[in-house]
Amino acid sequence: MPVEQTVEQVFREQYARAVAVLVRVFGDVDVAEEAVADAFTAAVQRWPEDGVPPSPAGWIITTARHRAIDRLRREASRDDRHAQAALLHARDEPLDVGAVSDDRLRLVFTCCHPALAPAAQVALTLRLVGGLSTAEIARAFLVPEPTMAQRLVRAKAKIRDARIPYRVPGEQDLPARLGPVLAVVYLVSTEGHTASAGDELARADLCAEGIRLGRLLHELLPDEPEVTGLLALMLLTESRRPARTTADGELVLLADQDRRRWDRALVAEGQALVRDCLRRGQPGPYQVQAAVSAVHSEAPTAADTDWRQVLALYDLLLALTPTPVVALNRAVAIAEVEGPAAGLALVDQLDLPGHLVHAVRADLLRRLDRRTEAAQAYAAALERVRNATERAFLERRLAEVHAVG
The missing domain is CATH 1.10.1740 (Rna Polymerase Sigma Factor; Chain: A)
Incomplete structure (x- = not known):
């Protein structure tokens, strides 16, 4: 090399x-x-x-x-x-x-100190723990790069001037500090799963770091259901990574993946953690997302997926966290249960930045054989996508739509 x-x-x-x-x-x-x-x-x-x-x-x-x-x-x-x-x-x-045992975990808790604004907590953790560039973080937050650079400078100055301690909080303070920490670990893992920009679909280093931090948190707080849920979600998501691209690096959607390539050890570990969450009976957003991933992992083929159960879980997740992203995922489940027209009706009500909502809309229009509108939606997605692997996939789909039309 x-x-x-x-x-x-x-x-x-x-x-x-x-x-x-x-x-x-x-x-x-x-x-x-x-x-x-x-x-x-x-x-x-x-x-x-x-x-x-x-x-x-x-x-x-x-x-x-x-x-x-x-x-x-x-x-x-x-x-x-x-x-x-x-x-x-x-x-x-x-x-x-x-x-190094938990230096990076200490750094996460330092970045997530309540003295910092929530957006600054996430941005600083992505910079220091995730190693993302200022430009990448700015794209994730949909702000200009100079604006993000100023936020990061202010956050670091706040840590220094307020003498925010570099340590994992005491046991009595952990639960109150946990929410932001889980959020940033989740975002590190999410950026690893599908990089917001660059040539590769995923960043294995960030996937591994998210899971490593999740395991450390689970050791610290084994009785916190959301910690268990987040670790389960990351493990089940990571289990699919080998099947998400072809040998040539092309994107493979969940429905088309060769499930024999999934990491069965990670699947088994993630499913066991989900069962542990279910026994506790204290559902939270990360646990519900993990349960969705568990449903997918249990299906031997895409056709065997229990979409009604997936939809029920997204109904619960939308009640817990009523965000446009959750609503978009629920619309995808609706499309599988009630048909693409029903899903499209929900997607058309959403206002989301980025390319994903346009890509989902394009796929539903393609399935409805509304080729002209599908092509327009693919074009809208292409205007916004920053990841080269996703871009290549959308370009292939757009070409297919034009070829048929």
């Missing part, structure tokens, strides 16, 4: 870990981010000549620590109190570039 690709792979896989370790060491998010960025720049310059080190992650973290200390010493000499405080913090913290 070329060195440049190795650096890129290490960045994808180790950026969040490196930032989390440096935040623990220095107590400052900005210092950590800049030091890790400097370390990766150094890797691009030095690894082609020196070779890739035996422990790339350890090299990045050690180099980042040295860069941060050098920077802080320069700033501390100018009577910068933040730099002095970060240096003092660093002296008390071991580097530990070996196995």
Whole structure:
């Protein structure tokens, strides 16, 4: 593998870990981010000549620590109190570039502190833990990139100035802090499942990180049903990833997937967690979504799917979280139970940003043989899609509609 690709792979896989370790060491998010960025720049310059080190992650973290200390010493000499405080913090913290237990989970709780606005909590976690670029996060929030950059700067400054602690809260404080943490772990996993932009459909690193954080939360809070539900949902979603694309990287819809390629170990684990949730009898949004995935996982073929049960679950989910996204998913279930015309009538009532609502509408119109309108809906979806794999799929469907029409 070329060195440049190795650096890129290490960045994808180790950026969040490196930032989390440096935040623990220095107590400052900005210092950590800049030091890790400097370390990766150094890797691009030095690894082609020196070779890739035996422990790339350890090299990045050690180099980042040295860069941060050098920077802080320069700033501390100018009577910068933040730099002095970060240096003092660093002296008390071991580097530990070996196995990291919950540094990233601590970072999630730091990003999700109630002192930060909810949107800032999500954006900052996606940046630091998910490793998404500012541009990618801006697209996800449907705001200009400079606006998102300002939000991230303010959020990091708030953490520093308010001295928000870098730790997992005590047991008594965990339930109150749990909602935002679950939301951002879910979004990290969702971005991994279908990347908002880029050439690949999924990002395996983010899928793995979401599940890793979900397992840590489940160990911390084994009796919280929504924690169990979220972990189940992520496992069942991940189980389908091998079948979501062809060998050539083309998108395969759920109905057309070869279910023999699903990861049966993940299916079994996810189903067991869903059964645990059902025994508790305290339904929440993540548990209901996990139950929907479990219904799909139980069907040996797409034709065997119990769509009436799926619809009943979406009825419950819509009552729990009446959002346009849930309504769109419920409309898809209605289309399977009552026919595409019934589903289309519901979709036409929805006002959603992004490409998905147009793609769903196009598919329903295609099934109704309303080819001209379907082509217009596919074109509308193509104007909004940012993922290359999804774009290629929509282009193929549009070409098929034109060919028949």
